[in-house]
Amino acid sequence: MKVTDKDVAYVADLANLELTEEERVRMLRDLNSILEYVARLGELETDKVAPMAQVSDRYGVDESRKGASGLLTPSARMCRMACASRCRTMLR
Secondary structure (H helix, E strand, O other), X not given: OOOOHHHHXXXXXXXXXXXXXXXXXXXXXXXXXXXXXXXXXXXXXXXXXXXXXXXXXXOOOOHHHEOXXXXXXXXXXXXXXHHHHHHHHHHO
């Protein structure tokens, strides 16, 4: 499944972001790259891999994704919104 420019505009609107054309193009490329990587991970044989008790810091925020103000950068917010939207779509 590929992300379109329309998807980027929709998610940016949900995240209350105003993106320049350059940011929109970069976001489109980055989101498609992320989805391509997730699809590649989905091809891996994991039947014999034991589940982990915890795979991430559920309530933490990666410090490298924070801007100077201490808030998430626009690209981090956009990625979070896109991932949440895609997860809801895939679980249906």
